[in-house]
Amino acid sequence: MARIIAIANQKGGVGKTTTAVNLAAALARAPKRVLLVDLDSQGNATMGSGIDKRELEASSYDVLLQEADARNVIVRTPEGFDLLPGNIDLTAAEIQLMQIDGREQRLKAALDPLREDYDFILIDCPPALSLLTLNALTAADSVLVPMQCEYYALEGLSALIETIDALKARLNPGLEIEGVLRTMFDVRNNLANAVSGELTNHFGDQVFRTIVPRNVRVAEAPSHGQSIVGYDKASRGGVAYLGLAGEILRRQHERNKPPARPQFRHPENV
Numbered sequence: 001m002a003r004i005i006a007i008a009n010q011k012g013g014v015g016k017t018t019t020a021v022n023l024a025a026a027l028a029r030a031p032k033r034v035l036l037v038d039l040d041s042q043g044n045a046t047m048g049s050g051i052d053k054r055e056l057e058a059s060s061y062d063v064l065l066q067e068a069d070a071r072n073v074i075v076r077t078p079e080g081f082d083l084l085p086g087n088i089d090l091t092a093a094e095i096q097l098m099q100i101d102g103r104e105q106r107l108k109a110a111l112d113p114l115r116e117d118y119d120f121i122l123i124d125c126p127p128a129l130s131l132l133t134l135n136a137l138t139a140a141d142s143v144l145v146p147m148q149c150e151y152y153a154l155e156g157l158s159a160l161i162e163t164i165d166a167l168k169a170r171l172n173p174g175l176e177i178e179g180v181l182r183t184m185f186d187v188r189n190n191l192a193n194a195v196s197g198e199l200t201n202h203f204g205d206q207v208f209r210t211i212v213p214r215n216v217r218v219a220e221a222p223s224h225g226q227s228i229v230g231y232d233k234a235s236r237g238g239v240a241y242l243g244l245a246g247e248i249l250r251r252q253h254e255r256n257k258p259p260a261r262p263q264f265r266h267p268e269n270v
Contacts, residue, residue, distance in 0.1 A: 038086030
């Protein structure tokens with residue numbers, strides 16, 4: 001059964017879409033069955049996956065409004081993972097969903113029947129704590145938080161965690177933090193190193209060991225409709241995202257391990 005991971009941070013420009021596309025491609029190479037859901041009206045995850053958002057007959061907008069079944073909207077990408085694409089229509093979805101009862105549950109209702117078809121379902125969220133993001137957090141098992149190591153990012157992370165805690169109490173008690181991913185990292189930047197240290201001290205093992213560096217190849221890949229894994233997997237960015245996929249797979253393996261059976265000790269040996 002699929003683990004659903006929402007990739008979220010209300011701050012823009014922190015690498016959410018880059019992480020969503022590259023992680024999907026890296027997991028697909030594992031090989032794992034992966035579905036990427038584009039929930040951002042900019043449709044960048046769709047374009048970065050090699051699918052033209054301007055030529056879609058239907059999108060995640062139609063799925064949220066229950067005008068189409070998700071299975072009929074999903075498309076196969078050139079890099080071996082499936083995509084529930086998104087485009088500008090999602091801007092209207094935000095307004096239309098406001099009038100509907102159970103509006104936060106629409107994505108969950110659409111994705112639950114797909115869980116048996118995939119190992120991982122990744123959701124690329126918009127850069128805001130909007131109704132679309134709430135749909136993603138309600139549907140998800142966990143949240144992966146990409147963030148740059150800068151001062152304002154810490155405040156944004158605190159706000160996101162408060163939102164997650166509130167949502168757990170009301171809509172999704174099982175929601176977990178999958179991990180915090182340090183992106184666009186420059187080791188020469190003293191502030192970045194200081195913030196990275198604070199993150200590790202505060203969140204411990206919830207901070208991924210993988211650090212995504214600033215890398216021009218990562219920035220180039222979307223213009224070719226490819227992930228960094230497909231464009232240049234040997235680059236520093238490619239190696240980082242393959243490493244991130246490895247970490248997530250190891251964590252999933254640990255979760256699925258049966259609990260250790262207690263050792264029986266003969267009374268004579270006690």
